[in-house]
Amino acid sequence: MGFTFKKDWWKFLGLALIMYSVIVGLMMKVPDLDMIHQSIRNLFYHVVMWFSMMVMFIIGLVASIRYLSSFDMKFDRLASQAVNVGLFYGMLGIVTGMEWANFTWGTPWTNDPQLNGAAVTILAYFAYLVLRSSLDEDHKRARIASVYNIFAFALLVVFIGILPRIANNSLHPAAGGNASTMASLDTSLRIVFYPAIIGWILLGCWIIQLRLRIADIRNRLMERGIQS
Amino acid sequence: MLAREIRFLIAKDVQLELKQRYAFNGILLYVVSTIFVCYLSFTKIVDPETWNALFWIIMLFAAVNAVSKSFVQESINRQLYYYTLASPQAIILSKVIYNSMLMGVLSLLCILVFSALMGSFVTNLPLFLVALLFGSFGFSAVLTMIAAIASRTNNNFALMAILSFPILLPFLLVLMNVSSSALTGGDWSENFRYLAAIIALDGIVIALTFVLFPYLWRD
Numbered sequence: 001m002g003f004t005f006k007k008d009w010w011k012f013l014g015l016a017l018i019m020y021s022v023i024v025g026l027m028m029k030v031p032d033l034d035m036i037h038q039s040i041r042n043l044f045y046h047v048v049m050w051f052s053m054m055v056m057f058i059i060g061l062v063a064s065i066r067y068l069s070s071f072d073m074k075f076d077r078l079a080s081q082a083v084n085v086g087l088f089y090g091m092l093g094i095v096t097g098m099e100w101a102n103f104t105w106g107t108p109w110t111n112d113p114q115l116n117g118a119a120v121t122i123l124a125y126f127a128y129l130v131l132r133s134s135l136d137e138d139h140k141r142a143r144i145a146s147v148y149n150i151f152a153f154a155l156l157v158v159f160i161g162i163l164p165r166i167a168n169n170s171l172h173p174a175a176g177g178n179a180s181t182m183a184s185l186d187t188s189l190r191i192v193f194y195p196a197i198i199g200w201i202l203l204g205c206w207i208i209q210l211r212l213r214i215a216d217i218r219n220r221l222m223e224r225g226i227q228s
Numbered sequence: 229m230l231a232r233e234i235r236f237l238i239a240k241d242v243q244l245e246l247k248q249r250y251a252f253n254g255i256l257l258y259v260v261s262t263i264f265v266c267y268l269s270f271t272k273i274v275d276p277e278t279w280n281a282l283f284w285i286i287m288l289f290a291a292v293n294a295v296s297k298s299f300v301q302e303s304i305n306r307q308l309y310y311y312t313l314a315s316p317q318a319i320i321l322s323k324v325i326y327n328s329m330l331m332g333v334l335s336l337l338c339i340l341v342f343s344a345l346m347g348s349f350v351t352n353l354p355l356f357l358v359a360l361l362f363g364s365f366g367f368s369a370v371l372t373m374i375a376a377i378a379s380r381t382n383n384n385f386a387l388m389a390i391l392s393f394p395i396l397l398p399f400l401l402v403l404m405n406v407s408s409s410a411l412t413g414g415d416w417s418e419n420f421r422y423l424a425a426i427i428a429l430d431g432i433v434i435a436l437t438f439v440l441f442p443y444l445w446r447d
Binding site for chain 2: 121
């Protein structure tokens with residue numbers, strides 16, 4: 001098969017955008033804010049991870065809903081791979097966030113609604129993977145895992161989206177009636193921030209595609225093994 | 229039609245419970261002995277925060293224990309028989325209602341025993357009780373759904389805890405906020421948004437259960 005630019009342009013675009021965000025994100029001049037100083041550059045890596053993670057989980061959610069409406073196994077495989085990639089991004093997001101928190105707030109972990117929300121989301125999706133591995137029949141696993149995925153996602157979105165706003169005591173911006181991050185985000189930061197998000201999402205889609213192909217090859221090998 | 233099926237199914241569960249006295253007495257004993265262990269290890273609690281945390285942790289584990297039996301206690305064959313008689317929505321809603329009645333009674337007994345042994349810090353009792361009842365309704369709705377999921381797997385008790393704790397945390401945090409304010413003399417107006425959040429969460433859970441349970445059932 002090989003690469004054809006016509007079909008695989010988005011992979012190159014994703015890589016190019018990530019390279020752009022790394023190089024320009026470290027080289028550009030950033031506004032020097034109180035307390036954060038130069039570490040505002042972490043916005044291009046830490047915050048971007050959470051956005052990409054949420055997009056991966058939304059892909060997983062849509063795939064689960066489509067599985068339940070069509071019972072096509074291809075959507076179940078897509079959902080599980082999207083969750084895998086989302087979890088990977090989530091772990092990176094936690095690591096970069098702890099680094100940043102250690103610098104600005106003086107401790108890697110604080111009792112902050114958004115930190116707790118992130119930790120709980122990751123726990124719930126690990127539970128999703130444990131649930132998958134405890135069921136061995138394909139169609140049953142697909143159906144039950146899809147139900148849990150939809151159920152968990154709906155409640156976790158409430159947890160991350162609504163609770164920090166009523167709890168009113170987050171250290172993060174955009175909580176407690178502050179202006180949202182996006183509104184106060186400097187224009188010069190935006191020209192790196194948005195491309196970085198798109199780049200990581202495209203990279204995530206590429207990883208999902210590769211993992212789906214690997215799973216497909218494994219299935220075929222196994223079937224051939226059974227037949228011979 | 230749905231209401232009629234639900235009424236019969238709840239009556240069936242209540243009769244079964246009255247006859248066997250298995251789930252309720254077991255959970256009651258579990259709650260009392262847990263509280264007694266806490267009493268012996270803490271002897272005296274001096275600040276409301278510890279009281280609050282301890283109470284809700286006991287409630288959480290009691291809820292997981294009480295609800296986890298709801299799908300396991302009946303054999304697969306008997307469940308098959310129910311499903312030929314009633315719609316899946318009626319089955320899950322009747323389980324949710326029955327479990328929340330069970331949890332409601334349990335949580336009232338739990339607060340009674342807990343305050344008798346550990347002393348009570350509650351200053352705004354009506355607020356605390358309202359939070360407790362809405363909370364135990366939410367707990368039992370989420371846990372009934374998770375019990376239905378876990379009953380389809382091989383090791384269902386371990387999975388029950390793993391699957392439900394992350395999802396129960398939104399409830400738990402909001403409830404602990406309300407109850408800690410009820411312990412330190414808060415009034416209704418400042419807790420209004422928390423109570424609204426709990427009711428909204430309850431509504432979301434019921435809607436999801438209603439839509440998703442038929443897929444769990446179809447085998």
